[in-house]
Amino acid sequence: MVWFLGLGIGGLLLLVLSLVFDGFLEGLFDGLAGLDGLLSLPVVAGFVSALGFTGALVLGTSGAGAGAASGAGVLAGVGVGWVTWRFSRALLRDTNAPAPRGTDLAGSSGSVVTAVPADGYGEVLLYLGGQPVKYAARADRPVPRGTEVWVESVLSATSVLVRPVDR
Structure with a gap:
């Protein structure tokens, strides 16, 4: 369970670092097979954090083993990562309103x-x-x-x- 909590906390720290350093390492994975932001720091941080916290929750509340907890964590991480990616893409496309003059x-x-x-x-x-x-x-x-x-x-x-x- 400690490993899962460590992943969850590490994901949150990664998210804070991505907000503080605003775009640092953001372009590292640009141009890879048209992923366009799928491997951005907030998406990766959301995936890792959801994987860790969901794994810890499943492991602590049920009698399931580490494999089941990891599987549930990966599913939750993919879901959170996908939602984060879609939300960030929607924000970046928001160009309808012109700047006031x-x-x-x-x-x-x-x-x-x-x-x-x-x-x-x-x-x-x-x-x-x-x-x-x-x-x-x-x-x-x-x-x-x-x-x-x-x-x-x-x-x-x-x-x-x-x-x-x-x-």
């Missing part, structure tokens, strides 16, 4: 952080891709701090043209 701000709303004078720049807080971002803002008339504004156009990478929201 500053031009996406036109038509969005925000609030004035620093009052916008009629002849200069103030600051507005807008949300780009769900993240708050401050932009320099111009307006055709003075806009006081705290006013909700609507972005009419993007003037540059760091400035926008706004108008107050009429309610």
Whole structure:
């Protein structure tokens, strides 16, 4: 049982190392017969960990021998490895949403952080891709701090043209 627990703990340590060193040895098995990530460190760590812990569980709870515990561990390891591989492939293929750009701000709303004078720049807080971002803002008339504004156009990478929201 100690060997199985050692395999399970070793698999968890391997998983932690793969997360800490992020991609270290990741390309070692690339290009082998089209496996494409099947022998990645998280997949191997999941297999080894599931093999060890399942083997220890079967060995400790039933009267089965080491062979049966190893067989059950291998089956569980293959299952966990396959699920890990499929999940990582799904995450890597997730390219549907384009990255947000500053031009996406036109038509969005925000609030004035620093009052916008009629002849200069103030600051507005807008949300780009769900993240708050401050932009320099111009307006055709003075806009006081705290006013909700609507972005009419993007003037540059760091400035926008706004108008107050009429309610």
